[in-house]
Amino acid sequence: MATYVFDFSEGNKDQKDLLGGKGANLAEMTRIGLPVPPGFTITTEACRAYMANGVLPPELRVEVTMAVRRLEDQMGRSLGDPRHPLLVSVRSGAKFSMPGMMETVLNVGLNDESVHGLAAFAGDERFAWDSYRRLIQMFGKTVLGIDGDLFAQALDAHKRARGADSDTGLTAEDLHDLVLDFKEIVREHTGKDFPQKPREQLDLAVEAVFGSWNTERARLYRRRERISDDLGTAVNVVAMVFGNLGEDSGTGVCFTRDPATGRSGDYGDYLPNAQGEDVVSGIRNTLSLADLERLDPAAFAELRQAMRTLENHYRDLCDIEFTIERGKLWMLQTRVGKRTAAAAFRIAQQLVDEHLITMDEALERVTGAQLAKLMFPQFDAAAEPAPLATGMAASPGAAVGAAVFDSATAQAWAADGRDVILVRRETNPDDLGGMIAAVGVLTSRGGKTSHAAVVARGMGTTCVVGAEAVVVDAAERRFAVGDTVVAEGDTIAIDGTTGEIFLGDIPVMPSPVVRYLEDGLDAALAELPVEDDETRELVAAVDAILTHADSARRLGVQANADTADDAVRARAWGAQGIGLCRTEHMFLGERRVLIERLILATEDAEREAALAALLPLQRADFTDLLTAMDGLPVTIRLIDPPLHEFLPDLTDLSVKVALAEERGETGPDVDRDEHLLAAVRRMHEANPMLGLRGVRLGIVIPGLFALQMRAIAEAHAARLAAGGDPRAEIMIPLAASIMELHLVRDEADRIIAEVGAQHGLTLDIPVGAMIELPRAALTADRMASVAEFFSFGTNDLTQTTWGFSRDDVEGAFFHEYTEKGVFNVSPFESIDRQGVGRLVRIAAEEGRATRPDLRLGVCGEHGGDPESIHFFHDVGLDYVSCSPFRIPVARLEAGRAAVVTGGGDTR
């Protein structure tokens, strides 16, 4: 038979599935002997039974009766006792914290009689009536479903009548009258009296918590967060304790160590003669824990002991809520505490130093997202700037620039080389051009899933949203914060990590972590002031943990880099090779003319001349790259984008030619433009992403791939001849079928053998395939018979699997999709496991079935995304390749993936 009720003394912290997060931690504290008010948890299983049958299970009623009796025995009071009533709180507590559910009803057990008992016990009539009216108000709204405004209006009426500004202006008598009004509201809107039987109150509250699991809002939230509808919620029933029974009572929150620095010690706030709500509402100034020590040394000592116990027990920073009722300490809640990125590293290392956790565990306690935060430049704290306003931190970084109020100005000023910050009430797809041009984006409306936030995060642009104090007047090209008016062109600064907005130029400090990553620990420490303990400790912690990650990880980390300069930088940051060298970037600038000549050639001879001119240039590119990465693999992708990308835009050129014609202009320039226009028209594609590109180019344009492959082979041979250790690899882009690979590979083998023979060398240059189309993944068993390695191009794979191109849709509808819960996060940012990930898994498994030593890597942007890296580890890839800046993040997360069991939180 199911047990639907667990006393706090029966559960433990690992039973979150059954008891919810709150209940499990209350049980744990009880178990280890901390002073938790007696109580019990009604399990999620009871909730599931309720959902299945629509009524509370009959056994539950019996079990609750037994649990209440136990509680009454422990407390020496009983529910509804007119002289000495037991009151309880009823709180929901699911496995995952979940807005949209009913949360709390306090003071359950009060009725027209027991309110007098409470008054007597508390020695405070006003307190008792206020508690009673709160019960009716909360119960009426959340359990009985009465519009909360009705209660608020009645309260306001009493305040007005009394001429009071706040609740505290009401007397016990006023509150007594208010209770009568509240009960009338209940009667009017439910046709019944407010339930006077405490057990009825309790049962209705429990049923309301269960019912709230399936409200529209809760279901929508779960759908978005991918939380199963089947989990259900638990309910915690806890004996009420009061921190507002006089100066020997109080309430507070504290941390077992400083969540900002990680230092061990007593950090927290205390408010005498108060309840938890009063701390949160911030009406009164809180005291420090040191003050508590002074006010009540005994209670303080007990709290301190409890903190130590909790930290040793959870082996992590704990966040605690407590109440002192007439000198007696009660622990109301605990959980592992949130912390800043810097604190996470420091605390992890401190816990290692204190021998509380292992290095593996330290690695579990930090995330790549935290490391990335530490790598952003920050405003110089020494400048102590005062923020003009604060909004929501939507996309990290520190940006300084001229305020502009429309997309066109942003683009025009940016084109002139100015840094601009685009300020809008909110953004929409029309603002995309301006957002791209700006160094930062600031909006006065919208939240973390607004258009501005989603798009800016996608682009990596610093962004603050929802700064409500900022009043934007786009027509007048200015914004105001209170009396301060900021006009177009005025310099502002925004902090995407804190959400702060500053007026004027704020100096930006490079990150000490970046200094460490670039030049090593000694150099970074040497640059820091001796007295800056915190930063020194931070850099040392990052070093220790990252070093451990390197030793723990199975995944290799390579870089996406196109030039020797990039390669040198990537190598310094820890790259173990180049996983993706995009050769098209080598055809920009002055060389563009050669590609243009190649495209416009009508005779074989012209085309061959252009190719011949490109050969030594490409050879030099690759030689430099192989030199920079001597001894490490360099995976060179053959040219991928449609060639017409190297030609002018069709619309621009059409207008130019039409105008020249209209004006009767003639001459060689006009002729050239007309000739060019014909070529642009001929090569125009409705959907270039799905057009003549990648391996298709190599098969259709004679000599193009051969040129690149020859240049690679010659560079490889030259490095070998010079005594180097080149590790060039050729990667074929966009193949969808084994035949495409055969055609290119046959040519590659021929050229490699030919160049080798010319140099009297055997060239070992593996040829592999970029897996970036669904068909390539679905036919990986065949592809692997020709390809010596696979590199997943997850950007393109995401585009084709979902059928949308990043350029076209991120601005147009991703914010709508995020808002409506289709995505939690853009699939371009973090890999979509069900769709794209399934293809990666299929290709990895079936490719390896054909060729057991098939090397597998990923070179899409997901290679630098924490969540995705864990997936790639699980799937068994050999390495990830990402942009140089993401390499430390990838190293850390690859290490975490190797030690974290059951998929740790990555953000």
Place this chain on the structure above:
Amino acid sequence: MATYVFDFSEGNKDQKDLLGGKGANLAEMTRIGLPVPPGFTITTEACRAYMANGVLPPELRVEVTMAVRRLEDQMGRSLGDPRHPLLVSVRSGAKFSMPGMMETVLNVGLNDESVHGLAAFAGDERFAWDSYRRLIQMFGKTVLGIDGDLFAQALDAHKRARGADSDTGLTAEDLHDLVLDFKEIVREHTGKDFPQKPREQLDLAVEAVFGSWNTERARLYRRRERISDDLGTAVNVVAMVFGNLGEDSGTGVCFTRDPATGRSGDYGDYLPNAQGEDVVSGIRNTLSLADLERLDPAAFAELRQAMRTLENHYRDLCDIEFTIERGKLWMLQTRVGKRTAAAAFRIAQQLVDEHLITMDEALERVTGAQLAKLMFPQFDAAAEPAPLATGMAASPGAAVGAAVFDSATAQAWAADGRDVILVRRETNPDDLGGMIAAVGVLTSRGGKTSHAAVVARGMGTTCVVGAEAVVVDAAERRFAVGDTVVAEGDTIAIDGTTGEIFLGDIPVMPSPVVRYLEDGLDAALAELPVEDDETRELVAAVDAILTHADSARRLGVQANADTADDAVRARAWGAQGIGLCRTEHMFLGERRVLIERLILATEDAEREAALAALLPLQRADFTDLLTAMDGLPVTIRLIDPPLHEFLPDLTDLSVKVALAEERGETGPDVDRDEHLLAAVRRMHEANPMLGLRGVRLGIVIPGLFALQMRAIAEAHAARLAAGGDPRAEIMIPLAASIMELHLVRDEADRIIAEVGAQHGLTLDIPVGAMIELPRAALTADRMASVAEFFSFGTNDLTQTTWGFSRDDVEGAFFHEYTEKGVFNVSPFESIDRQGVGRLVRIAAEEGRATRPDLRLGVCGEHGGDPESIHFFHDVGLDYVSCSPFRIPVARLEAGRAAVVTGGGDTR
């Protein structure tokens, strides 16, 4: 122990894997007692052993010795006997006929001595020396690998010396000298004498056949045709018989019934005193079988009996090669004969009528491709037009139009409403516009995989390629065939089914099969002349077989139709519903302005006004459609294409606006254009195929899907109220995730309930998803929890799975891809089983796992493709939906899929 050699008396026709096609049929004829020259087959297993070890297996040598002895005993002659030599032919014979392999060496066994014996036996010195020189020539080239030109040059030298035009001008002495020269060539190029030992000749020839399996050309061919490299080829060694030993000898080919009409009888050609080569070369005019009956009644009677035996045995039209050597009939080869489309139907029905085969077997004997051919209009045979020239039939149909020689003229004239035929030497991607505009395409170069052929087939445009007699002079805008000159604008006609080219207008006859399909058998027969037996028989056969297909098939056949007119037509042709109604076509013409208003709306009120104006129009559309398909399902897809498709082209409008500005034009039109241009720019997408379309539109544009869903629900309700039996279904396009389906489905459920309540009716309108993105297929288990049916949109699914858009790439590189063997056939034409098909299978299986009664259909163009229909049958779909014209093909192939075991040939 493996048996590597099978005597013809040991095998049978089902052993094609082991004996090859030719060997299996020779064994079968031997087995049933027909006079096949004695011989044996060396198995494909021997070939595989040879490939594995690089040498002929030793057991094979022994087995060949035994087989040759048996042969010598049977023939009473022995290999190399100087007086009475046995000669044999050595022929390759793989399971699949395969160009690129060594085919035949005749006269093996001749040497310097036995040549005299042959001369004595034949009574013809010249014949013997000619046979010997042929052996050395064939053997030298194919077995010894000597350049064939060397022999040809030596032959030419002798002809020149003798002043002879052809070989026949050479005497026995000349040929004797030629043999000496040939042997000298062999000695010079191999360093060895031409092998005199017959057994050595035989072994070398066998080894050469095996070796030819792995030539570059053969491997390339197999790669293209997806034939496994492991199969290997068999070798047939057959005693030589001679049809050229005098007037009592001869050779011929015949069919057991007329391959054109199917009539039983004696159809064939006979050439007295000749070998097979002479029949094929067409130097001499052949006689009919009736002549043979006159010349040699006994041999004729025996042949006739053999033909009857074969037909009864194979229960099909057989194609036979035979030789008569001095009055003795020898059967050299047989196989099931090729036939025209019309003959296929007639023969199948005749065989049923003759109780030789069942109706199920009749269904196996015809194909959808053949039925499709019968549905094309044809030139009126009664006009007896004389073709001007003949090329290769590349894309069927009969086209008449003005000859044009460049793409621009084709487009200009077509825009003026003229039918044009584009005539080019060959086409390239620049000609695409002209090919689209033309009713037919004619080229003088290229084969069936040329650009012109591939693109025209893709578009369904009539096309003839490689008409070498046609000399195109594009500069002069004319072509010539001999003395006939055809100028631009002259009317020509091309027959894409026969490859014929005609001058002038030829009347085009509608297909009698189409008449039958539209109006039934009685109407079609009533229209045909009583004496036109052939056509009457054909139409009746089509009716009988198609009716049987309908009763046999499991797959439903529905139509893609957008209007009530199309629906009526489709229903008449046998459609069992509408599987795809594209609603975007309903927004063309006058209604386009409403969509434009919707797009350009800046206020909600404007947008709502446009939607309100569209509602009654859409309702009327759907009411008409549901009326036409009363009682049958009508699956209506919500609007799919990007809205900007309803706006003008960006480049055109940009030029227009720039010119207006340049000219200083002003006024409301200019203002409107500028306003429009801003909207077009804002909505411009780099890759519209991957942009804001399908369900994304529905989620992002408020009210758009709701309008359509309301119109569907109202039309459904109106038809119910009118006593009809409407079966509307709503299909959501381009969904990639369950959340998209949730969002639309929630709205659909709300609207359907609302409209139902308004009418006091319960509306049963299923809501399903179009599965056209890889992600939809990969997450089908989830999708099926919301969708009540899946319809595979295999066009889009092919685009995203392969990562190319049909519009962009078919013209640009499909001919290259077909040429190089990446495709056998465009994946847009016939479903790609490995890639796209795998996704269909995954979605079907996993969707049904979630919802066992999930209805599954396909509405891409593959729904009308024979090969694909068999696949959809195998995967277990419920129906295919295709264009009305393809419905009969789909009905036939769905029937075939149900009866064919092991996947019959579909084309």
